[in-house]
Amino acid sequence: MTTPTLTPKKSAQQLLTKLAASEGFTAVVALLEHFATDSVVPGICTTCEGVESSCEPDAEANMCSECETETVQSCLVLAGVI
Numbered sequence: 001m002t003t004p005t006l007t008p009k010k011s012a013q014q015l016l017t018k019l020a021a022s023e024g025f026t027a028v029v030a031l032l033e034h035f036a037t038d039s040v041v042p043g044i045c046t047t048c049e050g051v052e053s054s055c056e057p058d059a060e061a062n063m064c065s066e067c068e069t070e071t072v073q074s075c076l077v078l079a080g081v082i
């Protein structure tokens, strides 16, 4: 178990905005509405901001393929929908 370098985490809103843009949505609400009922949703790493295109809707600690820490959260978790 390694402790990642402590850096101030970006707010969920900032991460959601970045995620929405990377998925082609102009607004976070559009992203959430689109994926609200899907079984696979995009997520974003809260450590390195790497985007993961396929997460479980309730993913809170998925493995990030970029920084290899378990800090990927789905867009629905970030938004507090789940």
Ligand SMILES: [Zn+2]
Pocket: 045, 046, 047, 048, 049, 050, 064, 065, 066, 067, 068, 069
């Ligand atoms: Zn990462």
